[in-house]
Each structure stands twice: as C-alpha cells, then as structure tokens.
C-alpha cells in the first residue's frame with residue numbers, strides 16, 4: 001500500500017537543518033523532518049505539523065515551497081509518494097523530540113554517507129533551490145530501509161502548483 005509523506009528542508013545562513021531519526025523507517029540516519037500524511041490534512045499541513053512535532057519550530061510562512069515529488073518503490077511496488085518542501089524562514093529554536101535529534105549542517109558538509117542511498121542524487125539540487133521529480137527503486141523485501149537501492153529516474157525544473 002502506498003502512502004503520502006513529506007520531507008522538509010530548512011536552509012538558513014548556508015546551513016541545513018537535518019534530524020537524526022531516532023525511530024521508525026530510516027532510524028539512525030539523517031534526513032529532513034517529515035512523515036506520513038494524516039486523514040483530513042493537506043500535504044503542506046502535513047509538512048508543517050511534522051516539523052513542529054519533530055523539532056518544535058514553525059515553518060508555516062509563504063517561503064515554504066514545494067521542491068520535489070519522489071516515489072519510492074520496493075520490488076516494483078510504489079511504497080511512499082514523498083513531497084519535498086524547502087524554506088529559508090522559520091520561527092522558534094529547534095529542539096529534540098522522541099523521534100528526532102535536530103542538527104545544523106553547513107551546505108557543503110551534508111552527511112550523505114549517513115543518509116538514504118538516493119539522497120545524494122537529488123538533495124544537493126533541492127538545497128540549491130531546484131525542483132525535482134524522481135522515482136527510486138529498491139529491491140530485497142521489507143523493510144524499505146534494509147532493501148538495496150538499485151535504480152532511479154530524475155527530472156529537474158518541475159513546475160509545482
């Protein structure tokens with residue numbers, strides 16, 4: 001079953017706010033804050049809620065913009081349709097939660113070796129302000145974070161909305 005999810009990248013002063021994920025899919029790896037869309041909320045509302053829950057800051061400003069749509073497939077079946085957002089504005093101070101430990105990284109020191117195997121392919125462009133649509137194929141059975149990343153397809157400069 002495929003579900004909708006979000007990832008949000010806050011970029012400020014040549015640094016990006018990542019989380020070390022403390023539980024669930026991708027535990028122990030760095031990523032942007034994000035998670036599953038809940039019934040009754042829009043994708044944008046999901047991104048804002050997940051950032052608030054995971055690191056305690058507010059990204060609900062006009063600067064929050066859509067940067068990507070990524071489909072993660074496992075053994076040929078779409079698993080997650082992930083909407084990527086980017087912003088350079090936020091209110092509050094990042095704080096850790098049960099789910100996530102926030103950490104700022106200089107844009108040229110993003111820890112791709114401690115992230116999902118596909119991230120180095122699309123995240124650099126997103127951090128530069130580009131837009132992307134991508135499909136990523138994993139093989140080897142559940143869970144997705146134990147599977148092997150085997151193939152992908154990317155298209156840049158996508159007009160969202």
Ligand SMILES: Nc1[nH]c(=O)nc2c1ncn2[C@H]1C[C@H](O)[C@@H](COP(=O)(O)OP(=O)(O)OP(=O)(O)O)O1
Nearest residue numbers: 005006007024025026034035036072082116118119
């Ligand atoms: N290949 C991949 N590359 C990537 O960068 N992020 C991925 C990814 N595959 C999944 N993700 C992200 C998207 C989404 O934000 C997150 C999926 O985690 P989920 O929210 O589904 O799991 P959780 O166990 O965290 O559940 P909730 O926090 O309860 O929503 O992992």
